[in-house]
Amino acid sequence: MFYIVIAALLFSNCKNTTVSGEDLIGEWVDSEKADTIYFTDDKNFYHSSKNMNYDHYDYSITGDSILIGYSGKMMILVPKTKHYFELNGDELMFDFSDKECFGFPNEKMHYKRIQKLIIE
Numbered sequence: 001m002f003y004i005v006i007a008a009l010l011f012s013n014c015k016n017t018t019v020s021g022e023d024l025i026g027e028w029v030d031s032e033k034a035d036t037i038y039f040t041d042d043k044n045f046y047h048s049s050k051n052m053n054y055d056h057y058d059y060s061i062t063g064d065s066i067l068i069g070y071s072g073k074m075m076i077l078v079p080k081t082k083h084y085f086e087l088n089g090d091e092l093m094f095d096f097s098d099k100e101c102f103g104f105p106n107e108k109m110h111y112k113r114i115q116k117l118i119i120e
Contacts, residue, residue: 019087021061028092028111035104037111052103066094070102078102 021042028037038046038054046054055072069080081102084095090113096104 019061019064019085021059023087024092026113026116029114030109030111033105033109035109035111040117047103049103055103057103068101072103 021039024039024045025041026039028039029035034050036048038048040046043058043060045057045059047057048054052072055070055074058069058071060067064084064086065082066085067080067082070076070078081099083099083101086093092111092113094101094104094109094111096109097107100106
């Protein structure tokens with residue numbers, strides 16, 4: 001019985017770290033940088049900043065990495081880039097410090113979800 005209780009406690013403290021695109025759906029804001037991301041589904045998001053307004057990107061998630069491709073209004077060919085990210089409830093961090101991602105500053109960006117979209 002003792003071993004069952006210990007095993008239950010150990011497994012209950014483990015987090016499910018698998019993130020899907022559906023977990024990101026909603027509006028995310030980095031108020032310090034005046035930067036907003038709108039995840040509309042598990043493949044697309046729109047980005048607004050001081051320099052861009054509602055520009056389209058596509059993405060895919062593998063583990064703790066996100067592959068981002070620009071497909072917006074400027075219609076320029078930009079290679080997709082892969083970045084580390086963390087999702088913790090309504091807090092989201094992207095690490096753009098190691099590799100440039102078109103339209104984003106080369107630093108870690110910290111967003112808070114201000115609205116969660118419900119897709120039926």
